Amino acid sequence: MSFSSVQFLFAFLPLAWAxxxxxxxxxxxxxxxxxxxxxxxxxxWSGAAILLAFTAxxxxxxxxxxxxxxxxxxxxAAVVCNLAALGFFKxxxxxxxxxxxxxxxxxxxxxxxxxxxxxxYTFQGIxxxxxxxxxDIVPTKNPLRFxxxxxxxxxVSSGPILRWSDQENALDPRxxxxxxxxxxxxxxxxxxxxxxxxxxxxxxxxxxxxxxVTSVPAQTLPAPVLFAGATAFFFQLYYDFSxxxxxxxxxxxxxxxxxPENFDYPYLSRxxxxxxxxxxxxxxxxxxxxxxxxxxxxxxxLGRTCLNLFVVFLCTGIWHGAAWRYVAFGIWHGLLACxxxxxxxxxxxxxxxWVSHVYLVAAVWIGFVFFGAPGLSQALAALxxxxxxxxGAPGMTLAAxxxxxxxxxxxxxxxxxxxxxxxxxxxxxxxxxxxxPRPLTMVLxxxxxxxxxxxVTAGNYQAFIYTQF
Numbered sequence: 001m002s003f004s005s006v007q008f009l010f011a012f013l014p015l016a017w018a019x020x021x022x023x024x025x026x027x028x029x030x031x032x033x034x035x036x037x038x039x040x041x042x043x044x045w046s047g048a049a050i051l052l053a054f055t056a057x058x059x060x061x062x063x064x065x066x067x068x069x070x071x072x073x074x075x076x077a078a079v080v081c082n083l084a085a086l087g088f089f090k091x092x093x094x095x096x097x098x099x100x101x102x103x104x105x106x107x108x109x110x111x112x113x114x115x116x117x118x119x120x121y122t123f124q125g126i127x128x129x130x131x132x133x134x135x136d137i138v139p140t141k142n143p144l145r146f147x148x149x150x151x152x153x154x155x156v157s158s159g160p161i162l163r164w165s166d167q168e169n170a171l172d173p174r175x176x177x178x179x180x181x182x183x184x185x186x187x188x189x190x191x192x193x194x195x196x197x198x199x200x201x202x203x204x205x206x207x208x209x210x211x212x213v214t215s216v217p218a219q220t221l222p223a224p225v226l227f228a229g230a231t232a233f234f235f236q237l238y239y240d241f242s243x244x245x246x247x248x249x250x251x252x253x254x255x256x257x258x259x260p261e262n263f264d265y266p267y268l269s270r271x272x273x274x275x276x277x278x279x280x281x282x283x284x285x286x287x288x289x290x291x292x293x294x295x296x297x298x299x300x301x302l303g304r305t306c307l308n309l310f311v312v313f314l315c316t317g318i319w320h321g322a323a324w325r326y327v328a329f330g331i332w333h334g335l336l337a338c339x340x341x342x343x344x345x346x347x348x349x350x351x352x353x354w355v356s357h358v359y360l361v362a363a364v365w366i367g368f369v370f371f372g373a374p375g376l377s378q379a380l381a382a383l384x385x386x387x388x389x390x391x392g393a394p395g396m397t398l399a400a401x402x403x404x405x406x407x408x409x410x411x412x413x414x415x416x417x418x419x420x421x422x423x424x425x426x427x428x429x430x431x432x433x434x435x436x437p438r439p440l441t442m443v444l445x446x447x448x449x450x451x452x453x454x455x456v457t458a459g460n461y462q463a464f465i466y467t468q469f
Contacts, residue, residue: 001039001042001043002157003192003195003196003199003244003247003248003251004196004199004200004204004247004452004456005456006456006457007042009453009456012035012038012039013251015035016031016032016035016153016255017254019031019034019035020032020255025173025174025178026173026174027173028173028178028255028256029144029145029148029171029173030144032148032152032153032255033144033147033148033151035153036147036148036151036152036153036156037052037151039153039156039157040116040117040151040153040156043115043116044113044115044116046113046115047113047115047116047118050085050089050115050118051115051116051117051118051121051150051151051156054082054085054118054121054122054125054150055121055125055143055146055147055150055151056143057078057081057082057125058078058082058125058128058129058146058150059139059140059143059146059147061074061077061078061081061125061129062128062129062132062139062140062146063139063141065078065129065132065133065139066132066138066139069132069133069134069135072133074133075129075130075133078125078126078129079126079129079130082122082125082126082129083122083126085118085122086118086119086122088112089112089114089115089118090114090118090119090321090322091318091322092110092112093109093110093111093112093322094322094323095107096108096109096110097109116156116157117151117156117157117158119319120155120156120157120158120159120161121150121151121156123161123283123286124149124150124161124162124163124164125150126290127161127163127164127286127289127290128149128163128164130290131163131164131165136165137164137165137168140164140168145171145172148171148257149162149164149167149171152252152255152257153251154247154248154251154252154255154257154259155248155252155259157244158241158244158245158248159244159245159248159262159280159282159283160245160248160249160259160260160261160262160281160282161282161283161285161286162259162260162282166260167257170256170257170258171257173256177256177258178256178257179256180253180254180255180256184253184256185253185254187250187253188249188250188251188252188253188254189250189254189445190250190431190441190445191246191247191249191250191253191431191432192246192247192250192251192254193250193445193448193449193452194246194250194431194445194448195242195243195244195245195246195247195248195249195250196243196247196448196449196452197243197448197449197451197452198239198240198242198243198246199239199240199243199244199247199452200451200452200455200456201448201451201452201455202235202236202239202243202409202412202413202416203235203236203239203240203243204240204455205406205409206232206233206235206236206239206409206413207232207233207236207240209228209229209232209401209402209406209409210229210232210233210236210372212229212401213225213226213228213229213232213401214229214372214373214374214378216396217378217381218378218381218382218385219381219385219390220392220393220396221382221385221390221392221393221396222385222390222391222392222396222397222398223385223386223388223389223390223391223392224398225392225396225397225398225400225401225402226382226385226386226390227386228398228401228402228406228410229382229401230365230368230369230372230382230386231365231410232406232410233368233369233371233372234364234365234368235410235413235414235417237368237371237372238263238266238267238417239413239417241263241280242262242263245261245262245263246431248262249261249262260281260282261281261432262280262281262282263278263279263280263281264277264278264281265278265417265418265421265422265428266278266279266364266418267360267361267364267417267418268357268418268419268421268422269357269360270348270349270353270356270357270359270360271340271344271345271348271356271360272333272336272337272340272360272363272364273337273340273341273345274360275360275364276316276333276337283316283319284316287312287315287316288312291311291312291315292308292309292312295308295311295312296308298341302341302342305341306338306341306342309334309337309338309341310331310334310335310337310338311334312334313330313331313333313334313337314327314330314331314334315330316330316333317329317330317331317333317334318330320371323375323376324375324376325370325371325373325375325376325379326370326371328370328376328379329367329368329370329371332366332367332370333367336363366383369382369383
């Protein structure tokens with residue numbers, strides 16, 4: 001059940017609002033826990049059972065580590081168990097398939113369905129245990145609050161990745177920070193609607209363009225079509241992921257749980273390092289805090305610092321998925337980060353801003369070709385086709401994939417991903433100012449919500465017709 005689905009918008013969310021605000025404050029965490037469990041069960045009963053097991057394990061591990069924080073064996077066991085479970089559910093089949101490609105029949109392919117949100121709540125569990133061991137937080141004895149921290153439906157499927165220290169106070173249903181007045185609720189709706197519009201009006205149509213391009217072998221497509229498909233995915237990924245983050249933050253505000261920002265116009269960056277401080281910021285912060293700094297960070301020799309950076313970006317790529325294209329994505333960004341640390345970043349600072357910006361956009365664009373392709377071979381074929389200005393098969397013209405509507409979509413996507421906000425800085429804080437929406441803003445939000453719902457319902461109707469006939 002996605003945030004942009006009919007089920008969520010017209011059934012799940014209204015029922016959650018009603019139950020949350022009808023019950024007294026002391027019962028509100030129970031409401032969030034129940035609805036979060038239903039949200040996960042919607043994706044599968046087994047996924048819900050796994051989430052409950054993860055939550056119980058990390059809650060108990062936190063209490064054990066809190067009693068003996070100097071016992072590194074306890075912390076090591078907790079981290080290893082979390083990573084082992086993540087590895088089993090997310091990477092076991094990938095490993096088996098690659099081993100069997102070399103040694104047929106060696107390992108069984110289990111065809112394991114990956115539980116909803118396991119990549120996110122695994123990292124939250126690890127951060128909780130590590131922070132307890134470091135003495136940064138006191139482990140909670142309240143399992144209900146811990147479950148809400150791990151499984152709140154607003155962030156369980158797509159983040160942001162949270163830390164207990166940032167959520168602890170708000171998880172008390174009677175704490176001042178949990179109160180939701182009309183201004184805060186309206187701001188939450190505003191943020192949610194903007195995220196929904198990103199998802200339905202920009203990301204989904206761009207995704208349709210990319211799906212059409214990737215449905216045809218890259219070797220048969222001309223270079224302009226390959227370029228258009230990669231560019232569509234470049235924008236789709238930003239609007240899809242940042243839209244989900246906006247919706248999650250908006251939902252959190254509606255229920256009194258503030259969440260950290262996850263995107264800060266990353267396509268305005270000038271270096272790969274800056275890009276990852278703006279793109280999926282909670283993931284980047286997690287890797288810095290729990291992997292990069294413990295390995296020594298940048299306090300080591302230049303060579304060791306580059307190795308640390310490369311390992312972090314390789315792990316970042318692998319975290320995104322079990323496929324060689326994600327490994328290639330991580331290696332690409334790791335190599336760029338190392339080259340920047342070796343001197344490219346200093347050179348870019350001396351060049352005109354537009355030069356470094358073009359470099360960054362090109363670097364990220366190439367990385368996303370790997371990230372979004374159906375497979376590594378298809379990504380390499382697409383890149384080769386663009387580099388060699390491939391002519392493609394007869395009839396495979398750009399007009400067959402991109403018309404006037406798509407060109408307008410590209411233009412709007414390019415302008416709203418950062419350039420307009422850079423020219424008009426007030427727009428950058430418009431959605432985050434926490435004030436009640438003004439009349440003009442309310443009209444704009446109503447229009448966006450209307451067209452978003454039209455897009456959602458039209459998509460569901462088309463899916464229904466397709467499945468029936």
